Amino acid sequence: MGSGATATSTISCAACVISTRAVLFDFDGTLADTAPDLACAVNAMRAARGLQPLAAAVVRPYASMGARGLLRVGFDMTPEHPQYIAMRDEFLDLYGRALCVHTCVFPGMAELLAELEARDIAWGIVTNKSSRFTTRLVEELGVAPACVICGDSTPHLKPHPAPLLAAAEKLDLAPADCVYVGDDLRDIQAARAAGMRCVAVQYGYHGTDNPGPATWNADAIISRPAELLEHL
Template sequence: MKAVLFDLDGTLIDTAADFIRIIQEMCRQEGKAVVDTELIRTQVSEGARAMVKLVYPELEVEDPVFLAHRQRFLNLYGQDIAVDTDLFTGMYPLLETLEQHQIPWGIVTNKPRNLSESLLEALNLTERCAVLVCPEDVSRTKPDPEPMYLAAEQIQITVKDCIYVGDHPRDIDAGRNAGMYTILAAYGYLPLAHKDDLNAWQADCIVNDVAELQQIIYKLVDIQPASA
């Protein structure tokens, strides 16, 4: 394997704490019962709409009132995008080792580009990331393979030589559909509807923490453990 691509939230970067902070504050402002922390975590990979729905379950998602709340949520998140956010423990050494061995790494995400770029900038990852593919860059997002093809094209590496790591079924489907080697990050924000049978996702490999992820990636890209 010659490159490693990651999903963003829940795979490369642990963003949940900031989402939890904002959603729970919205609950308090509205005088609503505060949504459970773990329930919010399971909705992070489902996007802003799903998280805001936890606060306003009575509203239809196309309701102008709901859309206004969703925009308020996005505005609050954009203003303080990395207060409690950082890479998952062990991810910095993994990225550094890949860079030392000239193995490009990048991101394929369904997170909007403006938020993705702001997040990478806040964590000083912008120049280190070899490719960033967001929904605005393609006509069809994950689970369609189009974003995966674009990422491979931009780093000039064939899809069969790319690893894709994700924590949602659409990540694994996108990687599989493109012919990439897929790794399910079981330490991430697994959606409630799919977390009980991870084998059903049909990933090539399942890892329970970043330490396991490191071992698998180093083996696949042929980096000796002593070099890590």
């Protein structure tokens, strides 16, 4: 599987049927369940300060919001706090030391990726996570995306369309040939701004500042990875 994939599957979109030549995935909460290791880093910081650990279910909704969200749930701390930078660096250091202990692809994701490859449909990753972590995780999980665009790959983060457009360019495809799959409102906003079709995942993290995927105006919502094939 490489750039410029030529296979054509289809997705229904309003009154038209459009070819799909690539599927791009958000990483945290869409392709991989990274919440357990992120929670471990937060709880290690809490333990060092004599605080009780947070339950995984408490941390999970914040897992796709990066250090900002995790320090918010762990310490009620915002970027305006005078200790925020030091706390962020401590969190990232702890996370980097135990990056892929409990992290895994979501159930059914490996089978979905194999099916996309069997159909000669390119797939890639577009994430706000930095390359410092993403590159290692991709290697340790043993997946082989055709492209990986990280939070430091372009000057902008999602919901800006630049990362998605960079992925399409790397695959030598038009944005309209791609479907973007994500678990956060900003994923859908980025896809819309980039001119890509978009699928929201019900099983992801979703964030805390919106009512959930039903309100995001995605082209489709799926509850498990295999359902994506019904929309291609």
